[in-house]
Amino acid sequence: MASITGQLQSAAPRNEQLLDILSQTDNAPSALEQQKRYVFDLDSQLQDVKKRIATLERERAKEHKDHEKYRDSVMKRWAYKVTGNKEKFAAKAEKEEQEYFDVLQKLHQASTLEENLNSMRTEALGIQQGYEQDCARRAAAQSDLDALYANIFQGPTPSFPEEDTAERNMENAVQAYNNSSAKLELDRRVQSILDDAGKCIHSALLAIEDALDASRLDMFGGGATADMMERNALSKAEMSVTQAQMMVMQAQHMSPEVGGLPPVKIAQGNLFSDVLFDNIFTDMDFHDKIKDSRAEVQRCQQALLAQLAAAKERTQISEQQSKTQSALLKTAREELQKTRQNIFKRLAEGNVPQSTSGKPEAPPAYS
Numbered sequence: 001m002a003s004i005t006g007q008l009q010s011a012a013p014r015n016e017q018l019l020d021i022l023s024q025t026d027n028a029p030s031a032l033e034q035q036k037r038y039v040f041d042l043d044s045q046l047q048d049v050k051k052r053i054a055t056l057e058r059e060r061a062k063e064h065k066d067h068e069k070y071r072d073s074v075m076k077r078w079a080y081k082v083t084g085n086k087e088k089f090a091a092k093a094e095k096e097e098q099e100y101f102d103v104l105q106k107l108h109q110a111s112t113l114e115e116n117l118n119s120m121r122t123e124a125l126g127i128q129q130g131y132e133q134d135c136a137r138r139a140a141a142q143s144d145l146d147a148l149y150a151n152i153f154q155g156p157t158p159s160f161p162e163e164d165t166a167e168r169n170m171e172n173a174v175q176a177y178n179n180s181s182a183k184l185e186l187d188r189r190v191q192s193i194l195d196d197a198g199k200c201i202h203s204a205l206l207a208i209e210d211a212l213d214a215s216r217l218d219m220f221g222g223g224a225t226a227d228m229m230e231r232n233a234l235s236k237a238e239m240s241v242t243q244a245q246m247m248v249m250q251a252q253h254m255s256p257e258v259g260g261l262p263p264v265k266i267a268q269g270n271l272f273s274d275v276l277f278d279n280i281f282t283d284m285d286f287h288d289k290i291k292d293s294r295a296e297v298q299r300c301q302q303a304l305l306a307q308l309a310a311a312k313e314r315t316q317i318s319e320q321q322s323k324t325q326s327a328l329l330k331t332a333r334e335e336l337q338k339t340r341q342n343i344f345k346r347l348a349e350g351n352v353p354q355s356t357s358g359k360p361e362a363p364p365a366y367s
Contacts, residue, residue: 004159007152008347014148015344021141028134035128042121049114056107060100149340160343166336173332177325184318190251190258191311197247198308201301204240207233208266208294215287231268234290238266241297244304251307257314261303264296 157163211233217226241264251258267289 004152004157008344011148011152012344012347018141018145019341022138025134025138028131028138032131032135035124035131039121039124039128042117042124046114046117046121049110049117053107053110053114056103056110060103060107153340163339163343166339170332170336173329177329180322180325184322186254187315187318190255191315193247193251194304194308194311197244198304200240200244201297201304204237204297205301207237207240208290208297211237211290215290219284219287234266234268241266259307261300264300265293267293
């Protein structure tokens with residue numbers, strides 16, 4: 001099996017070639033992002049000018065029609081002449097003609113601008129394609145370099161303890177980043193579930209308001225129709241509250257930091273009593289029960305809003321932690337690559353590492 005020094009010597013030309021590609025394309029990623037923003041801005045301008053051209057086309061058609069009325073209308077010309085308003089007719093015709101040609105000029109300017117923007121966009125897309133090719137070339141070179149280094153340096157390398165240290169640091173950084181990313185994804189999911197639960201509670205409150213409206217109608221002689229509307233609204237409210245409670249339970253299973261909701265009891269009418277004992281007093285009593293239900297749902301909403309606020313705060317903290325771990329991982333990767341590059345550089349300068357016997361490692365045998 002070839003020594004690591006022999007592997008380094010064999011890989012040195014390829015290492016230099018790949019590092020040269022990375023050096024040549026250093027600014028490609030940032031240049032590509034800037035170019036994409038430029039193309040996006042051109043696209044926005046093109047959309048605006050297209051809308052303006054469409055508006056001017058409509059104005060042109062209208063002004064052309066008005067212009068033709070005065071230009072080609074013998075009757076209008078004769079009527080103005082008979083009434084002694086020949087100059088007024090001429091002024092009106094001139095005004096319509098001027099307005100028509102003003103629109104034509106604006107349309108021409110807008111069309112010229114559209115042509116220029118299209119030309120600029122075509123050129124910009126060509127430049128963007130060049131940057132994309134550079135980025136693809138850079139990514140391929142980085143991938144090849146990673147594979148080259150992994151093949152040589154994977155696992156312990158006693159001859160280069162500094163590489164082992166940098167590699168362990170990178171592995172620890174990868175693990176920390178993965179943990180922070182998983183926590184962020186969990187917190188985002190919990191926040192989304194609690195947000196959906198909040199929408200259900202909001203729907204429940206709207207349904208209770210509908211029930212109160214129906215209850216007021218019932219107190220003033222709404223009869224069976226009002227009773228039915230009341231029961232349907234309360235049933236919707238109960239279903240929405242139940243759905244919200246189930247969502248919160250799901251969030252609790254995902255994160256122990258999520259608290260529960262206070263119990264909610266939605267008032268429910270009785271079809272038998274509604275028919276046999278329907279009077280103003282029973283209607284007023286049930287109206288108060290619906291108000292009590294509304295108060296319970298509002299308390300539940302406040303508790304849920306507090307849970308949602310806490311979930312949002314946890315998500316923000318997780319986002320910051322994930323960004324920090326991402327930066328640390330990037331630094332660890334750069335340090336590992338720099339360490340490995342320095343090993344190649346030392347080898348090129350003739351600094352051969354010592355073997356375990358204290359002697360320089362021998363180069364690989366050639367057949």
